[in-house]
Amino acid sequence: MSRVFIALQANEDSRCIVEAIVDDNPEAIVNRQPAMVKIDVPGRLVIRRASIEERLGRHFDLQEVHIHLISLSGHVDETEDEMTLSWDR
């Protein structure tokens, strides 16, 4: 299965986003590079709003991810509660 990835700028908000992704995707491989974090997951990566809100301690609109995003791969599907990247459609 091909891997999908998401790369985020390294900052305070994305620290919580990365923690949430790692918890929700047990197969996540986190690669920290200067000023950025790249997360690879085989097949499918899920970002959950509730998991991010729990860590941020505030309301979070999933579209806020756009502010921190550097790159991604795979097909995107986004609802209010989840953003999914996958190759398995």
Add this chain to the structure above:
Amino acid sequence: MDMNVKKKLGLKEKYALMTRGLGWETTYESMDAVFPQTRYEGIRIHDWDKWEDPFRLTMDAYWKYQAEKERKLYAIVDAYAQNNGHLGVTDARYINALKIFLSAVPSLEYNAHRGFARLGRELPGVGPQIACQMQAIDEIRHAQTQIHSLSNYNRFYNGFHDWKHMNDRLWYLSVPKSFFEDACTCGPFEFIIAIGFSFEYVLTNLVFVPFISGAAYNGDMGAMTFGFSAQSDEARHMTLGLEVIKFMLEQDPANLPIIQAWIDKWVWRGVRLLSIVAMLMDYMLPKRIMSWKEAWEVYFEENGMALFKDLARYGIKVPDCVELIKKEKDHLSHQAWNAFYTAGKITNFHTWLPTEEEMDWLSSKYPDTFDRLYRPRFEHYRELEKQGKRFYNTTLPMLCQVCQIPMMFTEADDPTQISYRQVTHQGDKYHFCSDHCQHIFEREPDKYVEAWLPAHQIWQGNCFAEGADPTAPDFDPLKSVLDYWHLAYGRDNLDFEGSEDQKNFAAWRAQATRN
């Protein structure tokens, strides 16, 4: 008091209302007359409503998040300027990478803006219209923020004082310029496959991700912030690129061969364009995160191939050029640096030889090629430098008619032989760096015979300073061409060693620590 709380619209409903709801079927003009550009390329679209925007971004949300990005960007740009951020970079050689980047990229962004603005008008579906309008605004934002950022560097360092003038004239800058102008002169569907899919999806990661992370690693907060701010939009553009191709392939099986030919062409065009990024990563960043080859393996071989594997269901094949690219990755950055080092009299940036330590790093990253083929060459140049005979090419390079890069690439299986192809078309000879560029020419010769090749133009006498007299006994053609480019000999060009940039940086840095 009315206690009935109105239920907030879900993302999907909001997107449907605020995007699809904006379109209409025309009545007093036919749809074909309103959208006349969509037929001549042979692409068949039956139902524009099948278009999906997976991010479901609506204009109100777009403005909100883009404004937030701009606020963050300019806070950092201001802090960088106020804190003399340019003196925090690893060493002044690094600035030369920025000279290339900022001389080449803003015009690419601007042309991308033009292209997507045009598509926002020419494509009939509301979904793609909105997505293309957003992308057009993104691209002009990138051009503006890069031009703005340029001022943080060019007030201190030489060579990029007149980037727009040079962008239209300087020999190596014709490579990116002609790439985008080639795309902008295609039909709307080819443009979106060229830029939205082949370039944005398959290749821009290599421009903005490891290189900009490298800028951060070298202490350049200014480049990091405009680079990542631009790239935060790229993620949306890439998603659009993937959506475009799925949509076109699902609309009609007759679209497949047309799209496949465009992918073959534009992946190759893009890969050639990235040759210079290979050199930036391996030779121009004093501190390196990863080699070009490693970045290539992550972002092209792993990520790009996952994409092609996914598209195989539609019958899309991996472009033929990938075989050659696989072989070239061990050579590309070394051949490019060699070409620019030897062309050091006609560049708007400085070049230098890698240090011993840097050469050891290169040989560890390129164990099969560096020590065998490229280290001896650099050692030879070093020997010449010691004798006071720093080597500069005194002739102009032969350029490929399609990619406009000098003939500097070698044959796939013989690194001692320059790869060189030629074709006769209507009595004239045309030259190419590779089979793939030759094939692109052969499919559309009438387009590529029009190419404005800087080296040819210089030979024809079209690139001398205004009022110059090439027949005068004391006429200096090199000086006159540099004048035409707005470059000053000895200040903007030649080796880094002994340059004004080198002296200024050392002096300014010394001032930062004592009175």
